Amino acid sequence: MSASRTERLLNLLIALLNTKYGLSRAVLRDKVYHDAGESDVAFGRMFERDKVDLKQFGFDIETLLDHGFGSDDPASTRYRIGKESNRLPDVHLTPAEGTVLLLAAQLWERAALGSAAASALRKLQASGDLADVELPAGVQPRIKPAGQAFDDIIAAMNGQHPVSFRYRAASTGKEEDRLVEPWGLGSRFGQWYLVGFDRGRDAKRFFRLSRMTSEVRIEARDHCEIPPGFDTRAELDSLSELPLQEALLDVAEGRLLGLRKRGVSKRAAGASGPQNGRERLCVPFRDSELLAEELASYGPHASVVGPPELRDAVVRRLEAAAAFAARPAVEVRFPEAGPAPRARKRTSEDQLNRMLQLVPFLVHNQGLPIQEVADRFGITRKELLEDLKILICSGRPEGYPDDLFDIDWENEHVYIREHLELNRPIRFSVDEACALLTGLATLGGLPAQAGMSEDEQSGALESVTLKLTGAAGEAGRLAAAVAGPPVTPADAGAFGTITRAIQAGSQLRLRYLSQQRDSVSERDVDPLRLYSLDNTWYFEAYCHSKAGLRNFRLDRVEELAPNGRVVSGAASAEGGVPVKLYTPNDDDVVVVLQLTRQGSGLADDYYAERTAVLPDGGLLAEIRFGNTDWLPMFVAQHGGAVRILQPAELADASAEWLAAALAQYKQPGPIQAVKAG
Known part of the structure; x- marks a missing residue:
């Protein structure tokens, strides 16, 4: 168009x-x-x-x-x-309902459906049905981005098309082509699954997104439908957890403290300590692919003795990362200076849909600055002005002055005086309804937020869900087909301690395991806010020993208690909402990464400052890192989805790390000589 x-x-x-x-x-x-x-x-x-x-x-x-x-x-x-055709019905929300709805929409901030959730909120704000509410102080749950495959499957479900992809079966380890009618997408056991009808096997099957070895292709010329009443959450609940197994690992002496805390030392008969600088550990696990991702990141500091499928999974990741790193270099060129967040190529369909939202939004938000309006819609100032220029030239067929949109922005603030019956937002799209309703369902286990009791929050969740389900109508059909991960914190005690400290303005003393530095330290911190990616919770705090903002994972906090002092006021949480997992600093190293199409979501995860799309659908991403020592681990972990292009010394260090890791598996040596007792 x-x-x-x-x-x-x-x-x-x-x-x-x-x-x-x-x-x-x-x-x-x-x-x-x-x-x-x-x-x-x-x-x-x-x-x-x-x-x-x-x-x-x-x-x-x-x-x-x-x-x-x-x-x-x-x-x-x-x-x-008809003037009421496709108009969003009135949805009057109480402040408590507006708060939980904002939390539900914010879940998708850096994940798929994020733009759909933001669009749905704009429609409610444009209709005057959503009061000005803010996120509860100190808590921001979010869903971890699930990658490009998630986006493609959501698009296929929305358009009612089958999808095709290559898949590594858990039972055989072989890659096979699959053609699947996508019925549902959901999270279970910390992994995202596609539930659908496998046409090649003529049966319903479950597919883990992390086992897809190619991009997901939407078969746009074909048609399929989700069965009536299909409930992804109920389907995923029928999956049994994988059986508990034991991994036998050889780990470098004095390294990988976090892994050691989960394992049991297994010395060879008659041995009094580590042999050849290695210690054999027995580590329990359920999912070989999940553990392989972690073990690959440890590079030459750990090797798998058994079982064979775990060993093969680690080697496969390392070999893929090494092969990608060895490819001929691509030209590093960013077409535009300054920030350029990655986004799907905008179409004129997007523009028309945006203008249908823009008119009612301006009607109910008169006089906003041009840049603020552009920011609200996630577009540039130039794109907004192009929209406004089209609008002021559009109108009724008669063409008289009163038959055209009357919009003024000459004083850098936008006013609209004639809306031509487009003053009400159109109904939710399928994606928008899904983003809000799925988000609300995901919040069920979240502890009560400030200002609300457990009963009040539960009641607000139930009532706003009923209201939005009625307003969504047929567009809500996809909501039951998407099941988000739980956001309930695993350690309710630590969560409560931090929440109370934030509300009271109290300092905390913590003992913390740093995975990147492989060390344990004690810190005094001013806690600012809690946030999550799925049920992995973090808290942002001003660290007095580092004299700066830091982010801490709750599951790596070994001890936590108030230290009896009030916060220093050296930093506040007002600098950015929502909080970023990685806070840029002046002394950061700027790194250029090449990402495959499957790994392109990493540009969003790490807040790329500039991006450029490559001919093969991959991405160049310029990202700031405060500590680059762990980047070889990062490359190994993602097994062929990412490589370092610049600085050259980091690219070389990454290649050496991968070569050393693979050398453990290619040649017999001291590691294999140690036998389990």
Whole structure:
């Protein structure tokens, strides 16, 4: 859809909304299409295509027939759209309901459906049905991004298309091509699963997204439907947890403290201590792929003795990372200076959808600065001005001044005085309804937020869910097909201690295991806020020993208690909402990464400052890192999805790390000589 077609569709929509008796094709052709040269057949095809496009935006076009004439007589057929067609129903929310809804939408901030959640909130704000509420102080639960495969599957489910991909089966370890009708997408045991109908096997199957070895391709020419009443959460609850196994590992002496805390030393018969600088550990695990990701990151500091499938999984990741690192270098070139967040290529369909949100938003938010409006919609100032220029040239067919949008932004603030019946937001899209309803369902286990009791929060969750389900209508059908991960903190005691300290303004004393530095330290901190990625919780705090902001994982806090002092006030949580997992500093190292299409989501995870799309669908990403010592671990962990391009010394260090890790498995040596007792 070109920009001119976007403008034509907008004018057609306004014309059909602003007529009581309907408009004939002849009038529309003359007043909207301004077409005198095309044949009747060509115009008819164009008009029918435009009707289909408006239908996709949810507008039902009524066909009116003059008495005594048939529908095959274009001269006697008129068209109109009812003023309430596709309007979002009123959804009046209490402050408590608005708070939990904002929490639910914020879950997707850096994950798939994030833009859909933001769009849905704008619609509620534009209708005046969402009061000005803020996130509860100190707590921000979020869902961990699930990668490009998640986005592609959501798009396929929304469009009702099958998907195809290569998949490594857990039972055989072999890669196979799969063609699947996607019925549901959900999280279980810390992993995302696709539930669908496998056409090749003529049966329902479960597919773990992390076992997909190729990009997910949407088969747009094919059609499928989600079975009525399908509930992904119920389907995933039927999955049994994998059996507990034991990994036999050789670990470098004095290294990997976190891994050692989970394992038991297993010395060879007659041995009094570590042999050849290595200690054999027995570590319990359930999921070989999940443990392999961790063990690969340890590089030459750990090797797998058994079981074979775990060993193979680690080697496969290391070999893939080494192969990617050895490829010929690509040109490092970013087309634009300054921040350029990664995004799907914008289309004119996106622009029309945005303008249908923009008009009611401006009606209910008069006088906002241009840049603030652009920021609210996640677009640039230039893109917003292009939208406004199209709007002021659009209007009713008559073309008089009062028949056009009246929008003014000359003083850097935007005002709208004529909205042409577009003052109410359109209904939620499937993605928008899914983002809000799935988010609300995910919040069920979250501890009560400040200002609300457990009963009040539970009641607000239930009532706002019922209201939004009614407003979403048919668009809510996808909500049951997506099941988010739990966000309940694993350590409720530590969560409560930090929450109380934030509210009271008290310092905390903690003993903390740093995975990157492989060391344990004691800190005095001013806690600022808690946030999560799935049920892995972090807290941001001002660290007095480091004299700066730091982020701490709750599951790596070994001891935690108030130290009897009040916070120093050296830092506050007001600098950024939502909190970032990685806080940039002036002494950071700027690193250029090359990401495959499957790994492109890492650019968002690590807040890339600049990105550039590569011809193969991958991505260049410029990211700031405060500590680069762990980057070889990062490359090994992601097994061929990422490599370092610049600085060159970091790229070389990463390649050496991978080579040393693989050398453990390719040649017999002291590691293999140690036998379990």
